Amino acid sequence: MPAPTHPRPHTVTLANGLRVTLRHVPGLKRSAAALRVAAGSHDVPLAWPGLAHFLEHLLFLGTERFPAAEGLMAYVQSHGGQVNASTRERTTDFFFELPVRAFSGGLERLSDMLAQPRLNLDDQLRERDVLQAEYVAWSQDPSAQQQLALYEGLPAEHPLRGFHAGNRDSLKVELPAFQQALREFHQRFYRTGQMTLSLTGPQSLEQLRVLAEQFAAALPAGDKVAQAALVPLAVKSYQQVDGPHGNLLFAFDALPQSSAEALAFLCHWVNSAKPGGLLAHLRQHNLAEGLKASPLYHFDGQALLHLHFNAGAESLKVIHQQLLDWLSFFAQQDWAALREEYAAVQQRRQQISGALQLARLDSEQLQNGLPDCAAEALKNILRELGAVDNFAAHWHLPAANPILRANEPLANAGLIRGQTSAHRGLRTFAQDRSRGRRERSPMQFSQTVPGNGDEGAIYLRWQLDAAASVDLQARLQRSLQQIRQDASEAGVEVSFSATGNQWLLKLTGLQEPMPSVLEHALKCLTSVSADSPRVEPEAPLIPIRQLLKALPDRCLEPVGASDDAAHLWATARWDGLALGFNQQSQSAMGLALSRIPGQPDHQLSAPCAIKGPYLWQHIDTTSSEHAVLLYCPSASQDLSDEAAWRLLAQLLQTPFYQRLRVELQLGYAVFSALRQIQGRIALVFGVQSPNAQPDELLEHIRQFLNSLPALIEQMDEASLSQQRQSLADQFDAAEIGFREAAELLWQARLASHSSDYLERLVAAIGALDRSTLLGAARRLLDAEGGWLCLASAPAPGAPWQVVK
Structure with a gap:
């Protein structure tokens, strides 16, 4: 993707008061919108906590013009886009990404749902039950409770100490006073003066402006109004300890403008793990293994800075002292080089960002880098944090990022552990190929994606004698x-x-640094030994996420595990796929390719999938909530089956959500999606519920799937044709993004499809008719490809077979 032609978006305020940012990026394949409302959870009446979050949910339930089945969520899903919303303390965000051809339709639906919500009482009652299910899950989620505990050092009257998600007790929808408050909140804040719209896409600035004006025309006009008054944080700092984790929090009540940029810059360098910095020192003295600094909250001069350490209470006092010493050192330094590198990092990130990431970034309205005004704000912040003139002599600023600055080859270009002399020929394989040598590298440089852009992707796969043990996997991750x-x-x-x-x-992004990145990554992975440090355990996931994380391994035949990295590398066999590279950039990969450990192999096979019509695996999620994940692969690897499965996934997504989440109210985590694992395509259905048992959830899924043939039969030809065309368009070269295309082509390689996979897939989708779709639905219902159920409870009995 070329660098943005406008480093900063064009900003304008329309006649009706709507503030708009427009960013024209020619290389994008999609367009995105991010709408920010300057009102959030802390702006609702004290009597109705959760009202802002509740309203955000209600806005997605349809309008008179666009009922839920035709609303924004269904529309975006049917075009293969992304959509979501978020309610925070002082803002509410709505955002989506769509193909360019469908973008205006998304904006039309977003403006209508913001301006004309139905706020139907029956809808409210149903949605309140959804929020109640969210609340139950949240109240049992250790991570959520740890996050809430971080605010306990603040005054009890500060809204950060309150509950703002909403539940059955706080959302008294039956009361006239609540209904009045709900409508008044909407009328007060959902006005043009209170909103900022950010649009990003390949369209010209003038085209984007026309879209913005059309969007604004449907919104109620109004001036910006004051949000709820601040309650003083009234403390300077405090600490929280949760077992092996320690937290230091610093509160600010009167920060100057540009303090958001200043805090972001400070956190970036606090988080650096390079020698001479805070984290490296803490690790060296066994005080903490991990560190993450981030602003928890920021609004109108108030801020709460959070530093999380993988360290217990006994180390926290010493850590605090070391932090203050490092801050004192940092405050006295010349930041010129750090400011330059930080700005370069931000520019690189924008260069590889998609439309949605850029639109959301623009909605934050932050300046790039650390401008002079933010540097002055940072000096003020450091003084408030306790920085002084005295500090230890061992600190020094981090070395420049070698990947960001230049593509310098690594030293010691010889063979590495597990490599054989056969690899030496790969060092110049591009030149060898031009000389007509018969052998070819297992790293295939695909020409399917043109090599005339800035982006590239590398997929490098090893097949091993055994699986890596959990401990070895952790050490490998840590090495990177x-x-x-x-x-x-x-x-x-x-x-x-x-x-x-x-x-x-897997490497994705800008191709220019990739040879150096690959060399460094291979060196790290092959340097792992039994003495390498482990990774801190991850925070526990909610049940449905635990099942999703387990799925890739559980749908394969189990294999033995090994902790011997040296042996696994020495006996490994590898192949790979590189996309987006032209002839010159392919040549630059020669040295990196020469360092790939293991034996090159042109015919690696996919791992064996488990077989059986109805298989059940119990995963103990250690939660009182129940979860089910149903994995339904296609009956064959044929492209006609894949096309049918993709169309079924598109047709099912909205009705499945509507039935199980909205109508049956089984829980807030309800989804259906299409997944590819090791080249195998499958429909996946997931539900997490606070009440219904896994066998009940599975029965609801089965009942829904039994209605699938009728759903297909009832579709008129125009609707079926529209759905088919919408799906085919998602794989058109003019619309598909580079990373999406790269992932599809990698999965196609795993499935042994030819290099013209995308064109053949589009043709297969175009060939689908009602009869073939009904045949696919029957194969799905008959479990011809097998059904695998991951669940938080043991198998209910026949026909399910237990897999250990």
């Missing part, structure tokens, strides 16, 4: 921490995953 951070700052995202006995290293 620093390169992952450096690469991210340089515009490359690095991920490493293990599924069964296969490992996958």
